[in-house]
Amino acid sequence: MNARAVIHIISFLLVVVGVAMGVCFAAAVYFHDPAPARFGLMVSAAATLISGLAAWLATRGEHELSWRDGIGVGTIGWLAVALFGSLPYLLSGVIPGFVSALFETVSGFTTTGASVIAVVEPVPKGILLWRATTHFLGGMGVLVLCVAVLPFLGVGGMQLYRAEVAGPSKDRLTPRIANTAKLLWGVYVLLCVLEILMLRVGRMGWFDAVCHSFATIATGGFSTRTASIAAYHSLYIECVTVAFMLLGATNFALHYAALRGDLRGYARDSEFRFFAGLWIIACTIVTLNTWHTTYASAGAALRNSVFSVTSLMTTTGFSTANFDQWPATSRIVLLLVMVIGGCVGSTAGGIKHLRVDVAVKKIARRVKLFMYPQAVVQIKMNREPVDEDIISNILGFIILYVIALAIASVIMTAFTKDMLSAISAVIATMGGVGPGLGLVGPTMNYATIPAAGKIVLMLCMLLGRLEFYTLLALFFPSFWKK
Amino acid sequence: MRVLIIGSGTAGQNLAEKLCAEKHDVVLIDRQEEALAEAQAQLDILTIQGEGSSPKVLDTAQIRKTDLLVAVTDSDEVNMLACMLAHAAGVPHKVARVSNLDYIHPPEQFSPSKLGIDLVVSQKEECAHELFNILRMPGTLEVVDLFEGEVLAVGIRVHMDSPLLRQPLKSFPQPELLKSIRFVALKRGDDMMVPRGDTQFMVGDDVYFVGRPNDISLFMTWAWPERTSFEKVIIAGGGDLGLQLARMLESTGMQIVLIERDDARANHCSGVLDRTLVIKGDAMDEDTLKNAGIVAGTAFVAATGIDENNIIGCLLAAKCGARFTLAQVTRPDYVPVIDSLSLLDRAVSPPLSMINAILHFVRGKYVKAAALFHKLPGELLDVVIPPKGKWAGKAIKDIKIPDGVTIAGARRGTEVLVAIGDLVLAEGDRLVIFALPEAVAKIEALFKK
Numbered sequence: 001m002n003a004r005a006v007i008h009i010i011s012f013l014l015v016v017v018g019v020a021m022g023v024c025f026a027a028a029v030y031f032h033d034p035a036p037a038r039f040g041l042m043v044s045a046a047a048t049l050i051s052g053l054a055a056w057l058a059t060r061g062e063h064e065l066s067w068r069d070g071i072g073v074g075t076i077g078w079l080a081v082a083l084f085g086s087l088p089y090l091l092s093g094v095i096p097g098f099v100s101a102l103f104e105t106v107s108g109f110t111t112t113g114a115s116v117i118a119v120v121e122p123v124p125k126g127i128l129l130w131r132a133t134t135h136f137l138g139g140m141g142v143l144v145l146c147v148a149v150l151p152f153l154g155v156g157g158m159q160l161y162r163a164e165v166a167g168p169s170k171d172r173l174t175p176r177i178a179n180t181a182k183l184l185w186g187v188y189v190l191l192c193v194l195e196i197l198m199l200r201v202g203r204m205g206w207f208d209a210v211c212h213s214f215a216t217i218a219t220g221g222f223s224t225r226t227a228s229i230a231a232y233h234s235l236y237i238e239c240v241t242v243a244f245m246l247l248g249a250t251n252f253a254l255h256y257a258a259l260r261g262d263l264r265g266y267a268r269d270s271e272f273r274f275f276a277g278l279w280i281i282a283c284t285i286v287t288l289n290t291w292h293t294t295y296a297s298a299g300a301a302l303r304n305s306v307f308s309v310t311s312l313m314t315t316t317g318f319s320t321a322n323f324d325q326w327p328a329t330s331r332i333v334l335l336l337v338m339v340i341g342g343c344v345g346s347t348a349g350g351i352k353h354l355r356v357d358v359a360v361k362k363i364a365r366r367v368k369l370f371m372y373p374q375a376v377v378q379i380k381m382n383r384e385p386v387d388e389d390i391i392s393n394i395l396g397f398i399i400l401y402v403i404a405l406a407i408a409s410v411i412m413t414a415f416t417k418d419m420l421s422a423i424s425a426v427i428a429t430m431g432g433v434g435p436g437l438g439l440v441g442p443t444m445n446y447a448t449i450p451a452a453g454k455i456v457l458m459l460c461m462l463l464g465r466l467e468f469y470t471l472l473a474l475f476f477p478s479f480w481k482k
Numbered sequence: 483m484r485v486l487i488i489g490s491g492t493a494g495q496n497l498a499e500k501l502c503a504e505k506h507d508v509v510l511i512d513r514q515e516e517a518l519a520e521a522q523a524q525l526d527i528l529t530i531q532g533e534g535s536s537p538k539v540l541d542t543a544q545i546r547k548t549d550l551l552v553a554v555t556d557s558d559e560v561n562m563l564a565c566m567l568a569h570a571a572g573v574p575h576k577v578a579r580v581s582n583l584d585y586i587h588p589p590e591q592f593s594p595s596k597l598g599i600d601l602v603v604s605q606k607e608e609c610a611h612e613l614f615n616i617l618r619m620p621g622t623l624e625v626v627d628l629f630e631g632e633v634l635a636v637g638i639r640v641h642m643d644s645p646l647l648r649q650p651l652k653s654f655p656q657p658e659l660l661k662s663i664r665f666v667a668l669k670r671g672d673d674m675m676v677p678r679g680d681t682q683f684m685v686g687d688d689v690y691f692v693g694r695p696n697d698i699s700l701f702m703t704w705a706w707p708e709r710t711s712f713e714k715v716i717i718a719g720g721g722d723l724g725l726q727l728a729r730m731l732e733s734t735g736m737q738i739v740l741i742e743r744d745d746a747r748a749n750h751c752s753g754v755l756d757r758t759l760v761i762k763g764d765a766m767d768e769d770t771l772k773n774a775g776i777v778a779g780t781a782f783v784a785a786t787g788i789d790e791n792n793i794i795g796c797l798l799a800a801k802c803g804a805r806f807t808l809a810q811v812t813r814p815d816y817v818p819v820i821d822s823l824s825l826l827d828r829a830v831s832p833p834l835s836m837i838n839a840i841l842h843f844v845r846g847k848y849v850k851a852a853a854l855f856h857k858l859p860g861e862l863l864d865v866v867i868p869p870k871g872k873w874a875g876k877a878i879k880d881i882k883i884p885d886g887v888t889i890a891g892a893r894r895g896t897e898v899l900v901a902i903g904d905l906v907l908a909e910g911d912r913l914v915i916f917a918l919p920e921a922v923a924k925i926e927a928l929f930k931k
Contacts, residue, residue, distance in 0.1 A: 175528040
């Protein structure tokens with residue numbers, strides 16, 4: 001591994017993080033935050049910027065990033081960003097305890113939204129903005145930002161891009177990966193701005209609108225209110241949030257095509273159709289199930305069901321209702337949509353619809369071959385046959401995901417008393433959702449989980465966000481050899 | 483510029499690498515997924531799997547946004563059809579690799595330009611030209627014509643007994659001659675530099691200079707007294723390349739022998755050629771070589787289709803007493819290895835020869851490319867000082883010339899000027915500029931119309 005090149009790029013990540021902290025410090029000054037918050041943000045911003053700039057200058061020069069260096073930047077970069085990102089929480093004293101602060105940061109950058117803060121309202125605004133900013137940076141990805149901005153990455157840039165953009169086939173929108181990264185970030189920022197304006201129309205304050213927009217498009221889920229979106233009691237705000245959560249969980253390549261005038265791209269995309277279909281089915285089941293059991297009126301059942309299904313399926317994790325109290329059928333459906341998650345090339349987590357779609361088609365093919373042994377059946381996505389290699393990669397990924405879920409759940413039972421809390425905590429962190437069921441339900445938080453358990457869950461979040469392989473590569477000795 | 487390359491073979495991949503390094507947006511199309519995966523792993527380009535002559539595939543590749551299409555698959559028909567489709571889609575520049583002579587020189591009504599193909603390049607023809615130039619000017623690494631042949635750019639390698647080793651350039655016995663020659667580059671190992679008056683040459687240096695042909699010969703006779711032209715050229719392999727080379731050489735005074743193993747092919751060669759001695763036999767066989775008569779002034783060219791045979795053949799010929807050996811090597815990976823073999827003097831790679839011709843064409847879009855040195859990174863660019871140009875009215879020594887750039891020659895009207903420091907440039911002057919790869923873009927920016 002070319003250590004100088006890796007450090008050079010990671011130092012750039014730190015500069016970005018440092019600048020973002022600086023902005024939050026400015027906000028803290030503007031909102032007259034208490035002294036510890038201002039001090040914490042100022043010192044963290046200064047420390048991050050200085051370390052970043054020093055490392056950048058120390059490793060100046062010609063750098064060519066190789067394939068393997070790209071993986072190094074991906075994983076080590078994320079760890080470095082998480083470490084520095086936890087400084088504001090620690091120094092301001094908002095979250096005492098290193099592991100808890102790190103948990104909040106990793107949860108932010110991986111756009112999970114699992115929080116250790118029980119009551120959000122007293123937290124200084126600068127810190128809340130930093131919490132939302134970690135979502136914003138982690139949503140489209142700091143590495144993708146790197147690829148967009150740094151000119152010298154070469155082939156290693158593709159590796160960085162792969163590490164962060166979810167999915168088995170990474171569509172390039174342009175021949176140069178840097179331009180693709182720029183376009184994706186452009187679409188991402190545009191969506192954020194759009195949502196801020198839409199939320200403003202619904203009478204949400206500027207500050208809340210910005211924080212919620214960051215948390216929605218990134219499918220994160222950190223709110224500025226303890227009661228999350230429910231605190232606003234506004235159907236309009238809920239509708240806007242649902243719409244933007246869905247947009248955040250859709251392949252950004254489709255948004256790009258739509259912006260260029262190809263609105264029918266959504267309808268043509270087989271993954272998006274699968275996503276929409278599952279979403280409608282899940283909403284219907286949960287609405288019917290909660291009607292009469294939890295909610296007396298069909299309207300309330302529909303409103304809360306659609307919001308919760310969307311929030312969990314897009315792996316955002318906002319809540320308007322305590323779905324932990326819902327009947328068993330609804331809760332199981334919610335758990336399942338959490339596992340599946342959003343679309344590839346989006347900011348959402350989970351296994352992703354494309355993979356599930358291919359797996360379902362693979363099973364259908366088996367059944368067909370069982371009936372007609374001589375049949376020739378091609379698995380198709382977007383009317384094109386899918387390569388056998390890609391299919392086996394996808395199945396391998398699903399198996400890996402399920403095995404990881406199983407192992408982590410077993411470990412987590414050591415820290416929670418009941419099975420459901422353990423399993424749902426793992427599903428909610430690996431999928432980047434946030435709230436789970438039981439002990440980690442929508443009205444609860446992760447503060448009660450012991451430090452060791454938090455470390456396991458942090459690992460789950462990183463594995464889910466970086467889609468396993470990037471992180472797993474670090475554990476192979478051959479990666480570290482020259 | 484957005485470039486669409488069809489065919490991810492040796493030529494396609496090397497071209498993609500060159501263009502990608504020059505910050506062009508490259509899209510590569512190939513039928514085979516593996517060939518694309520190989521390119522994708524090394525280059526920041528978009529790859530599309532599919533048939534390059536399929537309208538649907540070209541549409542996916544956003545042919546309408548493409549500025550240049552280069553079709554370099556193995557199939558002439560695919561290449562030409564792709565160019566014709568690109569023409570229909572309004573692509574401004576189209577290049578096709580074609581090997582069938584029927585297509586290259588068709589009757590007028592079917593000329594490539596009528597089909598919308600701007601440039602037809604043939605790997606074999608480009609390579610034959612390169613070989614011919616090397617044989618024509620013995621002792622040189624390469625010779626390039628500038629200003630329609632009024633000025634030559636020449637590269638030589640400094641040998642053990644060269645007088646260049648004895649003293650630095652400034653103690654050259656005929657200083658006035660030195661003023662008429664411009665040294666543009668010195669390549670030592672992988673380092674590049676510009677030779678100056680006090681530069682001390684070393685064995686193995688490659689020196690490149692530009693000047694009028696007479697001055698060049700005078701200098702060459704001093705720098706390389708024992709330099710004599712070849713009396714005889716032995717070509718091993720009567721394929722398209724060997725045959726074409728033999729035909730070109732027939733215009734010179736050299737004695738030519740062509741060795742071809744295949745009976746029918748040997749007969750065909752003998753029918754096409756006039757004064758060449760065609761021998762049927764195996765060039766890898768010492769007896770055949772001796773039969774062909776290797777004398778002291780013999781150059782040996784191995785142009786069979788197989789790289790390994792060509793390399794061994796050259797070594798064998800050198801052992802038998804050939805003065806100069808040249809091998810056709812298709813795999814570019816072999817070329818650096820060959821540079822380290824002292825018995826094999828030069829290797830020429832047909833795909834690279836062709837790429838040079840294509841790059842030459844690509845350059846021509848902004849600044850007229852004078853020529854490319856094959857063995858030297860960097861290019862000779864032909865530019866005209868525009869009216870009110872930055873450089874007009876200034877002496878060369880006063881111009882802020884970008885790093886890695888040397889003004890090699892100038893022409894005003896029909897008069898060739900020597901680009902010395904005191905020369906005052908005027909608008910309309912044609913200049914030949916030598917620029918290292920990283921400086922090419924700067925010159926392009928300076929002279930872009």
